[in-house]
Amino acid sequence: MLKRWDHYLPSEKLQCRVYKRVPPQVRGQVWLRLLNIDQVKARNAGKYQEMKEAALVSSRDIMQIDLDINWTFRSHSMFWDRYGVRQRALFHVLAAYSVYDTEEGYCQGTSEIAAIVLMFLPEEDASWALAQLMTDDRHAMHGFFVPGFQKLLRFQAHHERVLERALPDLRKHMDEEQMSTGIYTPKWFLQCFLGRIPFSLTLKLWDAYILDGARVLTATGSAS
Template sequence: MDMLLGIYGFIHDERLPQRTAPQKVNIEVEREKKWVKMLAHWDTPETKQKLHRRIYKGIPNSLRINTWCKLLQVNRIKFENPGKYQDMLKLGKLWSTDVRQIDSDVNRQFREHQFYRERYSEKQCALFNVLCAYSIYNSEVGYCQGMSGLAGVLLMYMDEEDAFWALAILLSDKRYAMHGLFIEGFPKLTRFLEHHDKILTKFMPKLKHHFDKFGLDAILYSLKWFFVCFVERVPFSLCLRVWDIYLLDGERVITAMAYTILKLHKKAIMKLNDMDLIVNYIQVKLHKDFGYDDDIVIYHLEKSMEELRRAKLDYPGPPPPNELPQRMLGVFVEPDKKSKIGQRAENFSETEKQTRANVILRREKAALELQELRVSQSDTVSVLPPVVV
């Protein structure tokens, strides 16, 4: 069967839907004209007044590169750091202890996309370079699996250096503060999982009870929601819409979208009486077919944000100091002996030990509750497979 290329560059082995109707194309052309005008007058009061409404309607795909760069202020940080990316890349290729893992992950990332399909293609090499440079730029994080997904999406719309600085902003700027997701102990993940549980307990207690009944902890279905902003968990067109809004409004969008997904699919999930079926539905089925038009999902996302705001649950709170960079970014630190031979640090702070323990405890509790449930449903005790995170 012939391979077919979709609008976002992904390769399909099935017949694509019919082309967009001429009337809708004309509407998109008019939207692009408005966006071009708005981008040319970005800092004016008129643009600030219109920006929120237009971003929630969706950024024209042809203009995402310009809009994302402006939302992230990429040009400003590039101007303030001339030559820094090239310096970090040179040091990364000489000193980074993560190059093998980066190369392995790059080889797996978005292989169904035209940019990354061929090994050592231009974009694959760019993705490697961005991650290699960043592993030196932020010595606390280095490289962590999941970052390749973020950088991979950015490189679909930006050149290499812009994508590097966009990634740097996503991790270090307090609006997004992804640094806390990727450092040892994953403190931000623990905090967001706890906040997610609070939302479910308050607004969807029956669904929360259903999850608890089958030992389904949020960590088993939500990692890519929090780590890579729903990449490969919802259709890519919807993922881009969520990214548009996330770059505008920050962390609140992640918690609200997680709530929205479960709210829209609550009835279907409640009918599933097995942990594996529920996880497969949330992680796989919804990625292939979300079941709702993108505009409808965004409408419900906005309503969810309002609902959570009224309940004072829209925001888990500002990142504590341990979730933010503690070392100066962009200053080369020669890897210590343990890093060079691939050993991870053993001397964690008390806070890091506690956050690591919290994640492990959540996983073990989910496995234990599932085992107790199955034992109670059977006359004989069977050996259960381990819960895989």
């Protein structure tokens, strides 16, 4: 399929295989193609290095980024070492994005998103993958993090309607116990379940999310 990507991309067969699970040895290649990273890099040749350098001079978020990366995926071997290779790459990706998207800058929560793509992509590719996840129409994660969190509120409202319609007894019990959906849904939707399910299942879900975008979140929230 990778050798005949243009042939398989729109096919149901590719979708079925991605939903089954992308083999870990080719996950980076698949994510890179699904997010159109090569095309984005070609349109922005040299820009990543420029953003890294600009961030060190002008980003207001550098200190917070440096603090947060030390707590990002610390149970994963790639991010164990303070200022190790992957921690430094994560710092560069987040710093560059903070000047790429000046409306959002850096928001706590994006570090885990950047980290999971860094597990399978080299630094510059991971930087553009983060930009694609935030800004392309299929994923549009930017809307979760801008001031007001309007997209998060819409997804939470959808989840509550699903509870009322599909699981009324559970919803009644939650109301009796004063259990708000706002307690658990932010981490579901802001980061597509990162840190909320076993890691092997996280990767399987992210394969589907990279392919299909936000509709995976609403479908998963509905199934839950």
